Amino acid sequence: MTKRVLTLPGGRPSRLVVLISGEGSNLQALYKATANPAYGAEIVGVVSDRETAGGLQWAQSQGVPTATVCLGDFPDREAWDSALTAAVQSWEPDLIVSAGFLKILGPKFLAQWPSRVVNTHNSLLPSFVGIHGPRDALRAGVKLAGATLFIVDPGMDTGPILAQVAVPVHDDDNLESLTERIKVAERAQLVDSVGRMVQHGWWIDEVRAGFESD
Ligand code: GRF
Numbered sequence: 001m002t003k004r005v006l007t008l009p010g011g012r013p014s015r016l017v018v019l020i021s022g023e024g025s026n027l028q029a030l031y032k033a034t035a036n037p038a039y040g041a042e043i044v045g046v047v048s049d050r051e052t053a054g055g056l057q058w059a060q061s062q063g064v065p066t067a068t069v070c071l072g073d074f075p076d077r078e079a080w081d082s083a084l085t086a087a088v089q090s091w092e093p094d095l096i097v098s099a100g101f102l103k104i105l106g107p108k109f110l111a112q113w114p115s116r117v118v119n120t121h122n123s124l125l126p127s128f129v130g131i132h133g134p135r136d137a138l139r140a141g142v143k144l145a146g147a148t149l150f151i152v153d154p155g156m157d158t159g160p161i162l163a164q165v166a167v168p169v170h171d172d173d174n175l176e177s178l179t180e181r182i183k184v185a186e187r188a189q190l191v192d193s194v195g196r197m198v199q200h201g202w203w204i205d206e207v208r209a210g211f212e213s214d
Pocket of ligand 1: 020021022023024025026027055099100101120121122123131183186
């Protein structure tokens with residue numbers, strides 16, 4: 001296995017770009033964490049693939065620059081990939097956090113920031129890939145659900161796993177209650193993990209990933 005270590009430049013806050021499609025509760029948790037200079041990061045831009053993402057307005061209300069790059073506005077996925085890459089590149093990010101972004105990132109985007117794009121997903125991968133993690137966990141009758149932070153590769157929710165957190169599935173859970181329990185744990189994991197990446201770095205090999213601080 002070839003292990004590679006990645007670290008971010010010190011001496012200044014690391015520049016984060018966050019990709020969203022929805023309400024942006026993960027984005028808000030990250031933003032709150034960055035208020036502490038010791039966290040070591042700032043959010044320099046937020047991108048959505050849809051105008052309706054509630055997190056966009058929230059980011060604007062905080063004075064964070066935003067962009068919307070809708071797949072439907074482009075002739076094909078390749079053109080969308082290029083436009084998304086250019087929009088994010090304009091903010092010169094050190095690390096990109098996909099937090100509820102409901103599109104598969106393209107090859108150009110991933111080549112621009114190798115091993116520097118992370119995604120938070122609301123299941124214990126490799127179970128329940130795709131956009132219905134909590135629903136699929138309920139349907140499968142599992143006793144533990146959770147969230148996974150991983151380094152994005154070209155597949156759907158297949159990249160090397162950085163961190164996972166489990167929550168119980170209660171017998172009387174419905175989609176709403178389980179989704180909310182997962183989101184609470186997911187937000188805490190995301191804030192903790194991005195902080196570790198920024199402050200200490202991370203490593204990746206062909207299969208696995210982890211924090212340099214562990
Ligand atoms: C997260 O639970 C993420 O895992 C899933 O969508 C949710 C996004 O929530 N794909 P938010 O927009 O950060 O509130």
